[in-house]
Amino acid sequence: MSFFNRMFGNKRSAESAKERLQLVLVHDRTDLTPAELEALKDDLLKAISRHIEIDPEAVQIGLERDGREQRLVADIPLRSVARRRAG
Amino acid sequence: MTAKVVTITSGKGGVGKTTAVANLATALAADGQKVVCIDGDIGLRNLDIVLGLENRIVYDVVDVIEGRCRLRQAMIRDKHFENLFLIPAAQTRDKNAVSPSDMVRVCDELRPDHDFILIDSPAGIERGFRNSIAAADKVLVVTNPEVSAVRDADRVVGILEAEEKYAPALILNRLNPAMVKSHDMLSAADVLDLLAIQLIGVVPEDESVIVGSNRGAPVALEPKSRAGQAFRNIAKRLQGQEVPFLDLDKQDGLWGRLQRLTGGRK
Ligand SMILES: Nc1ncnc2c1ncn2[C@@H]1O[C@H](COP(=O)(O)OP(=O)(O)OP(=O)(O)O)[C@@H](O)[C@H]1O
Ligand SMILES: [Mg+2]
Numbered sequence: 478m479s480f481f482n483r484m485f486g487n488k489r490s491a492e493s494a495k496e497r498l499q500l501v502l503v504h505d506r507t508d509l510t511p512a513e514l515e516a517l518k519d520d521l522l523k524a525i526s527r528h529i530e531i532d533p534e535a536v537q538i539g540l541e542r543d544g545r546e547q548r549l550v551a552d553i554p555l556r557s558v559a560r561r562r563a564g
Numbered sequence: 565m566t567a568k569v570v571t572i573t574s575g576k577g578g579v580g581k582t583t584a585v586a587n588l589a590t591a592l593a594a595d596g597q598k599v600v601c602i603d604g605d606i607g608l609r610n611l612d613i614v615l616g617l618e619n620r621i622v623y624d625v626v627d628v629i630e631g632r633c634r635l636r637q638a639m640i641r642d643k644h645f646e647n648l649f650l651i652p653a654a655q656t657r658d659k660n661a662v663s664p665s666d667m668v669r670v671c672d673e674l675r676p677d678h679d680f681i682l683i684d685s686p687a688g689i690e691r692g693f694r695n696s697i698a699a700a701d702k703v704l705v706v707t708n709p710e711v712s713a714v715r716d717a718d719r720v721v722g723i724l725e726a727e728e729k730y731a732p733a734l735i736l737n738r739l740n741p742a743m744v745k746s747h748d749m750l751s752a753a754d755v756l757d758l759l760a761i762q763l764i765g766v767v768p769e770d771e772s773v774i775v776g777s778n779r780g781a782p783v784a785l786e787p788k789s790r791a792g793q794a795f796r797n798i799a800k801r802l803q804g805q806e807v808p809f810l811d812l813d814k815q816d817g818l819w820g821r822l823q824r825l826t827g828g829r830k
Contacts, residue, residue, distance in 0.1 A: 489747035494711050495754050502718050502758060544760040545725060 503540045567678040571700040575716025577687035580737035585684040586614040587784040591799035593648035597679040603653035604696035605686040616780020626654035629666045664698030671699035703730040709750040733764040740769045765798035
């Protein structure tokens with residue numbers, strides 16, 4: 478097994494290239510660094526939590542590509558009223 | 565006759581812009597089109613040597629712009645085709661000697677007498693690039709199947725799309741089908757998926773490209789060269805013809821997928 482294979486597992490290099498490019502292009506196109514995206518997520522969660530109860534662990538917020546357009550996609554499960562009363 | 569202005573650019577340097585201009589110009593001329601190419605890489609003149617015309621230069625594009633000669637005097641006739649001309653870049657000046665409106669003026673003067681004006685842009689997104697796209701009706705972005713080249717191409721495509729008038733299309737150059745097959749090179753479908761723009765051609769890695777530029781005779785002249793065939797096909801597509809993509813990689817049905825992704829050709 479070559480040094481590179483040991484370092485990076487058995488994933489073929491073309492696959493790594495594509496995955497890495499997918500991530501970097503989204504950030505290049507939006508001019509948003511991963512750190513800025515984290516800060517944005519925190520602000521968003523704080524704002525939503527002021528109005529409705531959410532489970533911060535279950536929240537998924539991320540940038541997605543759609544052709545040449547980027548979207549900020551958020552999946553924010555809400556705690557049900559029943560569970561809230563019980564808990 | 566009113567020429568279509570096609571600019572060939574890239575984000576990263578060295579990906580094959582000059583090679584593409586020389587070959588597309590040659591292939592278009594071989595199809596009987598009246599072609600003039602302009603070397604837009606002021607200070608780093610290259611198109612002349614790749615076309616084998618380096619010994620014939622008297623005047624250059626900056627001489628035209630600054631009024632030291634007439635446009636006709638700066639047009640060098642090709643060795644192989646009498647309907648192909650080169651306007652060379654200035655070698656001892658820098659890109660600030662030219663402005664976008666100068667390029668528009670030069671192209672407007674050339675348009676009535678030609679079918680195609682091809683402009684070889686410098687790499688990057690600065691002044692030389694701005695000059696080179698100023699008059700363009702269509703911009704071809706060249707990249708290689710390699711991370712840094714794809715990333716830089718994406719920047720350029722972003723800029724071109726924001727301006728909504730260049731109809732950018734992609735030339736994927738130096739694809740190595742054997743490496744794609746062993747999953748050690750991004751495939752054409754991968755690159756198209758990442759960049760999400762129209763594809764106008766895929767050119768394989770081919771030693772005959774270097775042999776051709778050594779001789780000053782672009783491979784588009786070489787009937788058997790794979791890269792030459794790919795460039796001839798792109799030239800046909802520029803003329804509005806439908807040409808199927810070369811089957812560089814039969815194995816995984818990639819090319820069928822490609823045709824669908826690009827709607828055959830546009
Ligand atoms: N399909 C190919 N197969 C093999 N070699 C190639 C191919 N395309 C280009 N090359 C080689 O790659 C090198 C760079 O090409 P070229 O000068 O056309 O790039 P460029 O984008 O114009 O560079 P620059 O940004 O410096 O202007 C040259 O040596 C050329 O012969
Ligand atoms: Mg060049």
